[in-house]
Amino acid sequence: MVGNLIILFSALFAVLSKDQSAGNVGLSVSYALQITQTLNWLVRMTSDVETNIVAVERIKEYGETEQEAPWEIPNKKPNDSWPDNGMVEFRNYAVRYRKGLDLVLKNVDFTVKGGEKVGIVGRTGAGKSSLTLALFRIIEASEGKILIDDIDISELGLHALRSKLTIIPQDAVLFSGTLRMNLDPFNTHNDTEVWASLDHAHLKTFVEGLPAGLNHEVSEGGENLSVGQRQLICLSRALLRKTKVLILDEATAAVDLETDDLIQKTIRTEFKDCTVLTIAHRLNTIMDSDRVIVLDKGKIVEFDSPPNLLQNRNSIFYSMCKDAGLA
Incomplete structure (x- = not known):
């Protein structure tokens, strides 16, 4: 103009x-x-x-932007066999996502014995996933500390900590590349071990039916696989790592009931000597846990075995089971 x-x-x-x-x-x-x-x-x-x-x-x-803690701290490196028992202990733990925000976990104090299976339940926003983030130190503690086999994880390098923990997340994470690369990204296991993990994860038949087998190309985000198959690949990856502490962050929320049963059966048999923390989406998956943690507004309100909690008709766990039709 x-x-x-x-x-x-x-x-x-x-x-x-x-x-x-x-x-x-x-x-x-x-x-x-x-x-x-x-x-x-x-x-x-x-x-x-x-x-x-x-x-x-x-x-x-x-x-x-504030950086994460150091990746490696040479003088604080734990033994290669750590953790031996897989005992997880939270001591007066509190955390917030960043400065100025409210605490999402407040005075969390509990101990999980080595090899114990513990379910973590609570309403939306109760702080279940924040426990997982705290264990991997994706968010750092505001107060208190977390000990794994009596070692304060805040003193360790992030690689030393995260390499000793295994998580099966709610949304399966796959990268573009071969199926073998997704199962064993650092190439630390032989083909026999990879096939054994696929067998335990009920994927061996599917992979054997692929023209390229373990060299099958996975597209970005695993879009050429079904949701259930992606989740089973994550399970197979966890079986390969076989660490003493396993976290299931609503791992079966996106799969059908049949696949859910397969995953739960494999976890019970293959991780029977490991400490398993299960953030439950379906309450029936944690009914056979040794103990259950019930979170509410960032605090532990109930911590006992499922039968004991169900006997108390005033408990939050009982009301949740009743809503789900399990009580």
């Missing part, structure tokens, strides 16, 4: 003015015709400057 107005007035003044020479009129009109292109270039340059400034702002923001 600005360019058109300049051209209009340039031509208008050339016509109205009587004493102008033809050369001056031609020069002014030709320059006026170029103004639109110049204005377009100006807008483009302004846009490029703004884009580059945003990039600098992002780099500045990332540079000022």
Whole structure:
């Protein structure tokens, strides 16, 4: 619009003015015709400057973001066999997602013995998944501490800690690449062990039926596999790692009941000597646990065996089981 107005007035003044020479009129009109292109270039340059400034702002923001704890701390490295028993202990633990926010876990204090199977239940927002994040130190403690086999995990390097824990998440995480790479990303196991883990996860028949077998290409996010198959691949990956502490973060929430039963059966047999913390989506999956933690508003309100909790008709666990038709 600005360019058109300049051209209009340039031509208008050339016509109205009587004493102008033809050369001056031609020069002014030709320059006026170029103004639109110049204005377009100006807008483009302004846009490029703004884009580059945003990039600098992002780099500045990332540079000022608080980093995670060190990946490795050589003088605090635990033994290769740690944890031997898999005893998990929370001592007056409290955590918030970042400074200024309310605590999501408050004065959490409990001990899980080595090899014990513990279910974690609670209403939405009770703090179940926050316990998992705290164990992997994705969020750091505000108060208290967590001990695994009497070693304070806050003193360990993140790699030393996370490599000794195994999680089967609610949303299966797969990467684009071969099936074998997804099962054994660091290539620390032989093919016999990989096939054995697939057999225990009830996937061996499926993989044997694939033309490429273990070299079958998995698309980004595992889109060329069903949800149940993705979850079983995560289970197979956990079987390969076979650490002393296993966390199930609503691992069967996205699969059908038949696949749920397969996963639960495998976990009971293959992880019978491991400490298993199960965040329950379906209450029937934790009814055979040794003990159950009931969370409410970030606090432990009940911690006992399922039969004892069900005997108390005033307990939260009883009311949840009644809602689910299990009591």
